[in-house]
Amino acid sequence: MSDPTLITLISIGVTLFFMMGVPVFLVIAYWVIGMSYVLDLQLLNMGAALQDVFTDGFALLAMPLFILTGDLINRSGIARRLSDFAYACLGWIRGGLAMASLGACGLFAAISGSNSATTATIGSMLHPEMVKGGYDERFSAATAAAGGTVGIIIPPSIIFIVYGFLMNLPISELFVAGIIPGALMVLGMMLACFIICWRNGWGYLIALSPLRVFKTGLGAWLGFFAIGLVLWGIYTGKFSPTEAAGVTVGFGIIAGLGSWVISKTLRMDQNKDWSEKSTISMLVVEGFTIPQIPGIVMRSAQITGILAPLIAISVVMQQILSLLGAQEVIGNFVTSMGGFYPILFTAMAIVFIFGMVLESLPVTIILAPILAPIAANIGVDPVHFAVIFLVGASIGFITPPYGLNLYVASGVTGVPYFKLLRYTVPYLFALISVWILVSLVPDLALILLPER
Incomplete structure (x- = not known):
């Protein structure tokens, strides 16, 4: 044969x-x-390639640390405080709770860097509240799935780390370049959410209370501090993305343990009056105990144990595709389109199609080495193309037949997978619109970078 x-x-x-x-x-x-x-x-070559990925990939050390950060932030109660703040800001608008869940996804993504963690955390917290608040349960689950797409765009981002590692680009620059596009993705989905909720009359409204906004914002100060710490450190060059991951893990542990100790002390202290206890309680979260930390670490290790081998085996897959000439075939097809925009949009279409059937990691590892050089040859800034590429890959999280976020949202909400599909369509249109806008306006990705 x-x-x-x-x-x-x-x-x-x-x-x-x-x-x-x-x-x-x-x-x-x-x-x-x-x-x-x-x-x-020889299969020995595969083993050697797998080893090289992790022995030479210092940047990849940030991946398990950011995953752990997300679990620490969730377990400590900081994620809940961020969600409460988002609802206080948006609950007075039709569809405000659904929009708040999208905003909470953006805030949580700015700490965790993971799409699935964002969907699982926000979905499990806010889906029951949305159903109680008069929203269709299918729409509520689809909203959590769509909100999770920003998990790999808003920094810190696990997939940006992988992309930077593969294409030898500064990960700190990739992180900064993802800020505005990630925010636009959230705003675009919020607009789609508002239109759908307004047409269907979904959601109960709450009065806009500046005092409530202030109190919930003050209660979420630990989350804002964590976000600011990461962005400040990376943007100013005080520490690398890998070091930033270690810093946020340390912060998460200190915040979680410290909050638990303070909360327990308040419960035992009979000398402080109620108002003083209430003020202090607002500034701390539920926290966790030292015996609970191994369980949190184990959960993060399970997620890392899924992603890390996938990265490694996808690298080997990319090498075999190169031997089979797939890179040349795809490259020739893209370049045959002719001009700047036909080539760029063809590359984007390929990313979109691959994202429908594969997770973002193999899509990135397989296609980035093929498409990035072509984009550079036609004059697309490498950092700008990285953002274009990964925004397109993120959309694949809510496109069937794969749609990882749809599976995650279905799992945490109990809504069947196929019942979510109809309600993701408005979000798909919103995300694709933002994607095209980001591809046509390079400054949306590059304006925050120094010396640009």
Whole structure:
């Protein structure tokens, strides 16, 4: 049997595995092993490649630390305070609670850097509240899924770390470049959310209270401090993204333990009056105890244990695709489009299509080395193209048949996957509109960078 026939059969086989629900990591691994057999490559090469990814990738150390940060922030109660603040600001508008959940996703993303963590955290907290508040449960779950897309765009971002590692770009610059596009994604989804809620009359309104906004904002000061600490440190160069991840983990542990100690002390102190206790309680969160930390770390380790092997095996997949000439085929197809905009939009379409069937990590590892040089050749700034690429990849989180955030939202809310699809359409239009805008206006990504 000829090699092309074997390649076709193996590819069809793993595609069937994917459609049957086999984990993406195993699907890619089966394909890599099969291709290694066809191309007569030693499996030892695969092991060496996997080792090189993590021994040479210092920047990748930030990934498990930011995942841990998100879990610490969630477990300590800081995420809940951020959600309360967002609702206090937007609850007076039709669809305010749904818009607040999108805003809370943006705030949580600015600490965690993970799309799935953002969707799971905000969805589990606010979906029940939205249903009680008069929203359709399917729309509520779809809103959490859509809000999670900004998890990989608003810095710190795990996928920006991977992209910078692959393409040898300053991760700090990528982080800063994602600020405005990420904010525009949130605002675009908020506009879509408002229109849908206004047309359907969803959501109960609350009066706009400056005092409530002030109190909830004061109660969320730890979250704002964490966001400011990360952005300040990276933007000023005080520490690298990897060091920033370590700093935020330390902050999360100190804030969680310290808040628990203060809260317990207040409950035991009989000398302070009620108003004094209330004021102090507003400034601290629920926190967690030292015995609870191993459980939090274990949860983060489980997520890292899924993502890290996926990154490694996707790197090997990219190497095999290069040997098969896939890079040349895709590259020739894109460059054959002719002018600047046809090439750029063709590259964006390829990212969008791949994002429909693959998670952002393999999409980035497979396509970035192919498309980024083509974009550079036609004059697209490498950092600008990184933002274009990853905004497009993030949209894949709510596009079937893969749509990772849809699965996460379905899992935490109990709403069946296929019932979410209809309600993601307005958010898809909003995100695609922002994506096109970011691609046409480079300053949206580059204006905050120094010496630009």
